[in-house]
Every structure is written in C-alpha cells, then in structure tokens.
Amino acid sequence: MRAAGKGTSALKAGVRRVLARTGFDIVRSTNNRGGVDDFIPFEATMRAARSAGLPVGDYIDEVMNKTPGATAATIDELRGFGVFDAKPEVVLEIGPGSGRYLERTLKECAPGRYEIYETAAPWADYLVRTFGVVARPTAGSSLAPTPDASVDLVQAHKVFNTLTFLATARYFFEMARVTRPGGRIVFDVMTEACLGPDAMRAWATEGGDGHDSYPAAMPRHTCVELFATLGCTLDGSFLAPMGVGSTEVLVFAKGT
Ligand SMILES: C[S@@+](CC[C@H](N)C(=O)[O-])C[C@H]1O[C@@H](n2cnc3c(N)ncnc32)[C@H](O)[C@@H]1O
Structure with missing residues (x-):
C-alpha cells in the first residue's frame, strides 16, 4: 500500500477544517475493514442530532434517511x-x-x-x-x-x-x-x-x-x-x- 505524502495529509486536513466549519466532520473508525463503517460518523452525527434536538436514532430516521418512524x-x-x-x-x-x-x-x-x-x-x-x-x-x-x-x-x-x-x-x-x-x-x-x-x-x-x-x-x-x-x-x-x-x-x- 502506498503511504500518503505530506501534500495529501495537508489537503485532508484542509478538507477536514472546511467540513468542520460547515458542521460536518470525517471520523474514521478504528477498523474500516468493509469500507462502510464510516457510513454514520459518530461525533458529527451526535452533534447534529443534538443541534436538531432529536434522539440520535430519530435523527438518523428523520433527517439523515428521510424515513421518519x-x-x-x-x-x-x-x-x-x-x-x-x-x-x-x-x-x-x-x-x-x-x-x-x-x-x-x-x-x-x-x-x-x-x-x-x-x-x-x-x-x-x-x-x-x-x-x-x-x-x-x-x-x-x-x-x-x-x-x-x-x-x-x-x-x-x-x-x-x-x-x-x-x-x-x-x-x-x-x-x-x-x-x-x-x-x-x-x-x-x-x-x-x-x-x-x-x-x-x-x-x-x-x-x-x-x-x-x-x-x-x-x-x-x-x-x-x-x-x-x-x-x-x-x-x-x-x-x-x-x-x-x-x-x-x-x-x-x-x-x-
Ligand atoms: C449502515 S450501518 C447500520 C447501523 C445500524 N444497524 C442502523 O441500522 O442504524 C452499518 C453498521 O455495520 C457496522 N459494520 C461494518 N462492517 C461490519 C462488520 N464486518 N461487522 C460488524 N459490524 C460492521 C458499521 O460500523 C455500522 O455501524
């Protein structure tokens, strides 16, 4: 596997800062074997649910998936x-x-x-x-x-x-x-x-x-x-x- 160079790291950090300003964040899990366990990033999702005043499960149903209930x-x-x-x-x-x-x-x-x-x-x-x-x-x-x-x-x-x-x-x-x-x-x-x-x-x-x-x-x-x-x-x-x-x-x- 090729290691990410300095330029790539700086770019990723920049993207992260921009996303953080817009209320989103990239949170990688510790074991991303399937490439899918970052579907619902923990910190960003909890923060967004709190802002919406919803329990996290309801936030995922109603706001993220648009399938209330x-x-x-x-x-x-x-x-x-x-x-x-x-x-x-x-x-x-x-x-x-x-x-x-x-x-x-x-x-x-x-x-x-x-x-x-x-x-x-x-x-x-x-x-x-x-x-x-x-x-x-x-x-x-x-x-x-x-x-x-x-x-x-x-x-x-x-x-x-x-x-x-x-x-x-x-x-x-x-x-x-x-x-x-x-x-x-x-x-x-x-x-x-x-x-x-x-x-x-x-x-x-x-x-x-x-x-x-x-x-x-x-x-x-x-x-x-x-x-x-x-x-x-x-x-x-x-x-x-x-x-x-x-x-x-x-x-x-x-x-x-
Ligand atoms: C699309 S999410 C669904 C989460 C939850 N069941 C729901 O419906 O809200 C898929 C979940 O499976 C987890 N996951 C991914 N690969 C896995 C694996 N190999 N074994 C167990 N869990 C895994 C992810 O981290 C994530 O929490």
Whole structure:
C-alpha cells in the first residue's frame, strides 16, 4: 500500500477544517475493514442530532434517511411476528451503529445480556457506556467469542447491504451457530423483491455514496435455502425503506 505524502495529509486536513466549519466532520473508525463503517460518523452525527434536538436514532430516521418512524415500524413488525414474546434473555446484534434498533429492542424484552459486534469503535464504546451492552472483539465476519447455541435473538439491521457477499455469507453461518434451538434470527438483505426496474433505475441514478460495497444484493431464495440447511425456517418477511429503495427483513426461527 502506498503511504500518503505530506501534500495529501495537508489537503485532508484542509478538507477536514472546511467540513468542520460547515458542521460536518470525517471520523474514521478504528477498523474500516468493509469500507462502510464510516457510513454514520459518530461525533458529527451526535452533534447534529443534538443541534436538531432529536434522539440520535430519530435523527438518523428523520433527517439523515428521510424515513421518519422507520425503526419503530420495523420493531412493530417484529413484535407482530412474536420475536419478543418469549422474552429473549440473550440478544446479539451485528453492526448496531447508533443503537437505534438496540434501544428499542431493550425496551421490548429487557434481556439479561446484549452482545454487540461492531467495527466502529466510537459507536461500540458509546453503546457500552449508554446501555451496558457487551462489545465483543469484531474482526470482520466471525462471532467466535460467542458460544454455540447460546443466544435467543440474533439480529442485524442495514448491515448486510453494506458488507461484501463473502462477509455476509460467513456471518450467516455464524448466526445460525450461536442461536439456541427455539431462538430467532432477524436480518435484512436487498433481495429481488427490492430490485424491480424502478428501484434499479433509482439506485443507478441516485445511489452510492462512494462506498464500493453498498448497496449489496442477496437473493431471498439463497437465504431461505441456506438457513433451512442450518435448521432454521422462515417465519416471514416484510419490506423496510433503505436509502433510495428498500430492503427485505427476514425472520427465521431455529428448530428445537
Ligand atoms: C449502515 S450501518 C447500520 C447501523 C445500524 N444497524 C442502523 O441500522 O442504524 C452499518 C453498521 O455495520 C457496522 N459494520 C461494518 N462492517 C461490519 C462488520 N464486518 N461487522 C460488524 N459490524 C460492521 C458499521 O460500523 C455500522 O455501524
């Protein structure tokens, strides 16, 4: 890899100063493996939410994503699928970011233990401080620190459309491994249901943020077939808004 020269560093510092004056900032996370964990920079987002007088999750929904109520709507759907009925005692979330789903999940089921795998250290630290969750070492696509069949609810929201195909595939196997029999697995992927001609046109003309791996697609059939081989059946699915298009949330149950 080529090291950045002095000129490049000075240019970056200049850009940073200009952005800071306009209220934005570039905050790189400590582990940017997927090239996507700077989607929602910690300090700038917290500052902007404070200025707007909104909780950070609402700020992301309403102002950044222009989808007010989206997080609450997803949690409502999950409640409808009975995901919180058994009062999950151990929850694991991959890529919680600002914690907008995490916070609502805690309100739904008050688990005794909530593990997170999050590559963006500033967000992980904030979630540990604020909600007392347990941050596990996160190295890309493994849940190795979590024992087999130890988790009641495993979830990931708006993560697998930002990761590469291989990272997502590896996480799928890990999610099935750590889920206990009778537990639930919830995640969203950009399936064929989200990729009609209008959506394709919208992504082609308005999509992309300079992140090469976003948005990543994953066939629904592939997920359903794979999880079936891992002992998990699809309870149902629904669409949720994402960027210029939508994403499909899949809800699985692991057989007892
Ligand atoms: C688009 S954000 C979604 C954040 C949050 N789930 C939400 O919907 O607001 C993707 C999140 O996944 C995290 N992430 C990126 N690569 C990851 C990886 N390999 N393992 C775990 N988390 C990752 C990012 O840091 C970021 O917090």
